[in-house]
């Protein structure tokens with residue numbers, strides 16, 4: 001256990017599982033006080049309990065698409081753990097539909113969680129970071145948002161929006177000690193992906209699905225898909241003091257899947 005983050009408070013949305021939780025575990029192991037905000041409050045509390053032996057941790061229920069819930073969760077994290085130094089937006093949902101099969105209700109749900117959600121969080125969290133002259137923001141996007149992906153059009157659109165948002169705010173606050181960056185994962189073995197794959201497997205049948213997996217792996221020069229810790233390691237670096245001169249950047253962590 002290290003101490004690189006021993007004076008830092010971290011808030012991670014979607015921190016109850018997947019990439020958010022892997023990041024929380026790494027930061028807590030390096031001494032950070034971690035708040036996990038998740039729409040699944042019980043899972044957030046259980047995840048925080050799992051982390052507690054490695055450091056202070058707090059589980060909070062919050063839907064990041066709801067301004068009041070974001071406000072309450074941020075206030076509670078600050079009250080219990082101190083001002084937020086590092087913010088990671090990992091919360092997201094995924095849909096698996098052709099654009100022409102989707103409609104306004106699908107788009108609105110996606111955009112309200114995956115794009116408006118980080119906006120609401122940043123509006124709440126950034127002013128104190130600016131006042132204190134230090135802050136790290138890392139938003140999760142997706143390579144789908146960089147190069148597009150069939151059946152993920154409005155998810156990709158939301159993630160492309162996150163990239164534009166982060167770059168723009170990074171320009172606005174560049175001189176205030178606050179950096180904002182995007183980590184853009186390729187296919188990573190988290191509950192999000194595992195659930196989507198289980199759905200596809202059921203639809204395709206075993207033989208077609210096995211062929212799909214083979215062809216997906218061929219797209220990854222590294223020869224394997226990602227694990228949550230692969231992505232968390234990049235987030236932790238961007239959250240560190242060492243990354244002070246990196247801002248407004250998009251880092252694909254993807255085994256070489258695309259090289260945009």
Ligand SMILES: NC(=O)c1ccc[n+]([C@@H]2O[C@H](COP(=O)([O-])OP(=O)(O)OC[C@H]3O[C@@H](n4cnc5c(N)ncnc54)[C@H](O)[C@@H]3O)[C@@H](O)[C@H]2O)c1
Pocket residue numbers: 013014015016017018019020037038039040062063064065089090091092093113117140141142143184185186187188189190191192193
């Ligand atoms: N896993 C992948 O292959 C992959 C690929 C590219 C990008 N990403 C991105 O990485 C991030 C993390 O993904 P993951 O795979 O760990 O997902 P995950 O589903 O395993 O975890 C996401 C968490 O977000 C929470 N959440 C969902 N909606 C929420 C809301 N409205 N408010 C608060 N919390 C909410 C969920 O309850 C869950 O705990 C996401 O932004 C995702 O878009 C993942």
